[in-house]
Amino acid sequence: xxxxxxxxxxxxxxxxxxxxxxxxxxxxxxxxxxxxxxxxxxxxxxxxxxxxxxxxxxxxxxxxxxxxxxxxxxxxxxxxxxxxxxxxxxxxxxxxxxxxxxxxxxxxxxxxxxxxxxxxxxxxxxxxxxxxxxxxxxxxxxxxxxxxxxxxxxxxxxxxxxxxxxxxxxxxxxxxx
Numbered sequence: 001x002x003x004x005x006x007x008x009x010x011x012x013x014x015x016x017x018x019x020x021x022x023x024x025x026x027x028x029x030x031x032x033x034x035x036x037x038x039x040x041x042x043x044x045x046x047x048x049x050x051x052x053x054x055x056x057x058x059x060x061x062x063x064x065x066x067x068x069x070x071x072x073x074x075x076x077x078x079x080x081x082x083x084x085x086x087x088x089x090x091x092x093x094x095x096x097x098x099x100x101x102x103x104x105x106x107x108x109x110x111x112x113x114x115x116x117x118x119x120x121x122x123x124x125x126x127x128x129x130x131x132x133x134x135x136x137x138x139x140x141x142x143x144x145x146x147x148x149x150x151x152x153x154x155x156x157x158x159x160x161x162x163x164x165x166x167x168x169x170x171x172x173x174x175x176x177x
Contacts, residue, residue: 037107040097040103040104041103041104044094044107044108047094052082052087053086053087053090055080055083056083056085056086056088057119059080059083060119060122060123060126061118061119061122063080064084064122064125064126065122066125068125070129073133084126087123088123088126088130088148091112091148091151091154092148092149093150094108094154095151095154096150099153108154109157109158112154113158113164114164116159117163120158120159123151124152127151127152131146134147
């Protein structure tokens with residue numbers, strides 16, 4: 001092999017090495033994104049299954065009528081109000097992260113759509129009461145002042161989804177691991 005052929009062969013090997021490195025790098029990025037999405041979904045499950053979040057949901061379901069007034073809401077204990085606020089704040093955070101594409105909308109919808117169907121209207125009432133209370137307590141004068149605006153945004157996105165017609169245990173009954 002002459003010197004020119006050896007140089008061409010070396011350039012070819014160098015190019016292949018660069019191409020291989022590029023392909024490996026892309027694969028690593030794809031795997032990192034998958035890992036991040038799985039970790040985010042696990043964290044989402046932890047938030048939604050936390051005792052405080054579950055207490056907030058339970059209170060909305062069992063003790064919070066849709067026609068409640070701010071005066072009637074004052075009868076809740078501090079712990080009950082904290083649980084409902086925790087639920088609303090965490091939902092607000094989830095909504096912001098979903099909007100910023102830090103969380104997959106599909107994953108969030110799997111968690112939130114059933115909640116929205118059952119409790120979305122009550123959560124909206126709770127948020128309206130929190131806003132009204134903030135205006136009264138801290139003298140907010142702006143008409144467009146928004147607390148939990150991302151929660152409302154997420155509930156609106158859930159309302160736009162097609163209805164859940166078939167429960168997962170029926171829809172995916174033939175699924176095998």
